[in-house]
Amino acid sequence: MALIVEAVNVTKTYMxxxxxxxxxxxxxxxxxxxxxxxxLGPSGSGKSTMLNLIGALDKPTAGTLLIDGVDISxxxxxxxxxxxxxxxxxxxxxxxxxxxxxxxxVELSMSISxxxxxxxxxxxxxLLETVGLKDRINHKPAELSGGQQQRVAxxxxxxxxxxxxxxxxxxxNIDSKTASEVIGLIKKLNVENNVSIIMVTHDQHLxxxxxxxxxxxxxxxxxxxxxxx
Amino acid sequence: MKAIDIFxxxxxxxxxxxxxxxxxxxxxxxxxxxxxxxxxxxxxxxATITNSLQQGLSTxxxxxxxxxxxxxxxxxxxxxxxxxxxxxxxxxxxxSSGSGFNLYVNYTDQINALSxxxxxxxxxxQRTGYVDAGGVNRSVSIxxxxxxxxxxxxxxxxxxATGTIPLSPTDNEIVVGTRVNDPGQNGTLLFxxxxxxxxxxxxxxxxxxxxxxxxxxxxxxxQKIGGFGIGGPSDDGxxxxxxxxxxxFGTDQCDMIIVQLKSSDNATITNVSKAITDHFGGQVSVISxxxxxxLLSTVFSTIQLFLGGIAAISLLVAGIGIxxxxxxxxxxxxREIGILKALGMxxxxxxxxxxxxxxxxxxxxxxxxxxLGWILASVTARVLASGAFGGGGFTITPLLTPEVLVGALAFxxxxxxxxxxxxxxRAxxxxxxxxxxxx
Numbered sequence: 212m213a214l215i216v217e218a219v220n221v222t223k224t225y226m227x228x229x230x231x232x233x234x235x236x237x238x239x240x241x242x243x244x245x246x247x248x249x250x251l252g253p254s255g256s257g258k259s260t261m262l263n264l265i266g267a268l269d270k271p272t273a274g275t276l277l278i279d280g281v282d283i284s285x286x287x288x289x290x291x292x293x294x295x296x297x298x299x300x301x302x303x304x305x306x307x308x309x310x311x312x313x314x315x316x317v318e319l320s321m322s323i324s325x326x327x328x329x330x331x332x333x334x335x336x337x338l339l340e341t342v343g344l345k346d347r348i349n350h351k352p353a354e355l356s357g358g359q360q361q362r363v364a365x366x367x368x369x370x371x372x373x374x375x376x377x378x379x380x381x382x383x384n385i386d387s388k389t390a391s392e393v394i395g396l397i398k399k400l401n402v403e404n405n406v407s408i409i410m411v412t413h414d415q416h417l418x419x420x421x422x423x424x425x426x427x428x429x430x431x432x433x434x435x436x437x438x439x440x
Numbered sequence: 441m442k443a444i445d446i447f448x449x450x451x452x453x454x455x456x457x458x459x460x461x462x463x464x465x466x467x468x469x470x471x472x473x474x475x476x477x478x479x480x481x482x483x484x485x486x487a488t489i490t491n492s493l494q495q496g497l498s499t500x501x502x503x504x505x506x507x508x509x510x511x512x513x514x515x516x517x518x519x520x521x522x523x524x525x526x527x528x529x530x531x532x533x534x535x536s537s538g539s540g541f542n543l544y545v546n547y548t549d550q551i552n553a554l555s556x557x558x559x560x561x562x563x564x565x566q567r568t569g570y571v572d573a574g575g576v577n578r579s580v581s582i583x584x585x586x587x588x589x590x591x592x593x594x595x596x597x598x599x600x601a602t603g604t605i606p607l608s609p610t611d612n613e614i615v616v617g618t619r620v621n622d623p624g625q626n627g628t629l630l631f632x633x634x635x636x637x638x639x640x641x642x643x644x645x646x647x648x649x650x651x652x653x654x655x656x657x658x659x660x661x662x663q664k665i666g667g668f669g670i671g672g673p674s675d676d677g678x679x680x681x682x683x684x685x686x687x688x689f690g691t692d693q694c695d696m697i698i699v700q701l702k703s704s705d706n707a708t709i710t711n712v713s714k715a716i717t718d719h720f721g722g723q724v725s726v727i728s729x730x731x732x733x734x735l736l737s738t739v740f741s742t743i744q745l746f747l748g749g750i751a752a753i754s755l756l757v758a759g760i761g762i763x764x765x766x767x768x769x770x771x772x773x774x775r776e777i778g779i780l781k782a783l784g785m786x787x788x789x790x791x792x793x794x795x796x797x798x799x800x801x802x803x804x805x806x807x808x809x810x811x812l813g814w815i816l817a818s819v820t821a822r823v824l825a826s827g828a829f830g831g832g833g834f835t836i837t838p839l840l841t842p843e844v845l846v847g848a849l850a851f852x853x854x855x856x857x858x859x860x861x862x863x864x865x866r867a868x869x870x871x872x873x874x875x876x877x878x879x
Contacts, residue, residue: 268782268872289786296784306779306876310456320783322445371784 214277215375215407216242216265221274223260234260236430247401247408249418252427261427262411266377267294279374296324299368303380305360307352313339313363314348320370338366342396358389365396375407382417394420441789450796464765465805467758472809472852474751476844477816479744483839484821486740493732500704501593503727504551504697504716506543541723545682545692554715557701557708562589563694565685571620571678572638573630580620580678582641584685593700597673600660603633611684614639614656618664619675633661639678641689652688656680706730755851759859762798766863777867778875791868798860799853806852814840
């Protein structure tokens with residue numbers, strides 16, 4: 212199986228004012244295609260930093276981090292942007308563009324990757340149907356519930372056929388009933404559509420939904436658990 | 441990202457903030473409208489004056505007037521002004537110069553002998569006077585000329601609309617401009633061709649001042665000339681034979697001698713001008729249409745630069761407004777920029793989106809501004825023509841040259857883009873991690 216993420220002794224140090232903060236202190240991690248990994252940890256454990264690195268939004272201070280086989284330390288801003296086209300981001304706060312409809316939000320990520328109008332429109336409608344929002348395609352985010360917005364965000368993340376989905380507290384901002392629907396959708400995508408998934412959360416229950424859980428503490432990986440169905 | 445998609449995204453962002461975009465655009469509209477209105481009016485004015493000059497001063501003509509200074513003196517006489525303004529018309533003759541040098545009617549013979557390039561020459565005596573038509577006095581400029589030579593020289597304007605121009609006139613025959621018998625230009629005629637009128641000249645050279653007068657027959661009324669009647673025939677002119685003038689005005693001293701050349705090339709104009717100036721010991725001014733036109737063109741370029749500069753300041757203010765709005769918009773949309781970058785958008789695409797918004801604002805502003813400026817110029821021209829501000833109402837056709845059109849468009853878009861550069865650059869440089877964290 213191909214590796215979508217391979218981290219070897221990755222460190223990341225921030226400057227907080229004049230004080231250096233070691234957010235990551237030598238992280239090793241491998242994620243294979245088709246996997247569903249949750250990264251679990253309390254706030255300050257370095258999981259958000261890990262998310263930013265895996266999402267190619269930032270570069271490590273030291274160590275090697277291969278995303279889809281590419282060493283991101285060696286990429287410039289444009290190349291990082293291109294790499295992000297192969298990553299499906301889903302944020303805690305949905306981060307949809309408020310003035311665009313559900314369909315236009317899904318289309319946006321495809322228009323960034325130069326897909327023609329007719330083709331992206333068709334795919335956007337298909338994806339919204341997949342996430343169960345067929346009758347909401349022309350609604351703007353403000354007209355959708357939290358769960359619906361998150362499903363639009365998932366559809367948007369899937370639009371460019373990414374190598375993996377990267378979820379940041381995907382149920383952090385929605386009620387528990389809707390959350391279980393969203394997590395059901397995520398698991399279905401992993402099992403039925405073989406979409407690789409990396410999920411960052413501080414919620415132990417949510418983390419257990421993944422095939423395996425990587426626990427982080429104080430900038431390092433403290434444990435790895437394979438979850439039972 | 442495809443250009444059309446970038447443009448669509450920019451347009452969408454503008455649409456969301458309609459009022460703000462409209463106010464920003466208004467700044468550009470006002471600036472461009474001011475520039476277009478001012479330039480098209482001044483260019484129209486220049487075209488009208490130039491055209492009128494070209495009618496009055498054909499290129500193969502020199503005008504010799506007494507007075508040693510060159511063009512400066514020629515214009516200081518109030519000659520190049522709106523018709524009806526000075527009554528003097530003509531080309532700023534400045535009267536007899538202070539030096540005591542005078543031109544006389546028979547100097548034409550001396551001038552004709554100066555160069556083989558001279559076709560011929562004739563004298564003009566000019567006075568301000570009145571025409572008395574059945575008790576109605578009308579202020580006019582009286583020009584005494586040789587009708588035959590004058591008609592040859594001004595074959596396009598010295599043409600009778602009614603009656604005829606007598607080429608060998610008797611002393612009592614005169615020709616008048618169209619505004620002399622129809623002052624309002626509305627068909628209400630004071631007299632017709634064939635009627636008798638009184639010609640009056642106030643002689644101030646004697647004491648007490650006397651009104652010299654005689655009764656003349658109107659042989660012909662000229663067709664409408666329009667414009668400002670500079671140098672050549674004018675709508676306010678009364679033309680009497682030169683032979684009559686010498687006895688009527690009691691002098692053979694003339695105000696100008698018009699010299700016709702065989703060729704209109706610059707070398708001939710320069711050589712003959714110099715020959716005439718030298719012959720009279722530098723005590724005459726020789727004016728060629730080429731020199732007047734080039735002076736006029738210089739004057740108008742300066743005026744246009746000045747007015748255009750003032751208008752450009754308002755556009756500068758608009759530019760600062762655009763920059764201000766863009767920076768506010770950038771701060772508001774920090775998170776959006778973070779999302780776009782997380783989705784894989786390149787920095788230069790973010791830059792293009794922001795610049796695209798300014799291009800749209802500039803383009804819309806410039807187009808509306810040009811239309812508005814043109815309307816403004818047309819209305820102004822109409823108000824001037826109606827004579828609402830006195831001056832007898834002179835006609836300007838506002839002129840919107842392709843240069844002004846393209847220039848205004850480019851300037852409007854250019855200013856918008858230049859002032860959007862910094863905010864757009866800042867937007868493109870936002871780090872995705874920080875932008876996403878922005879609340």
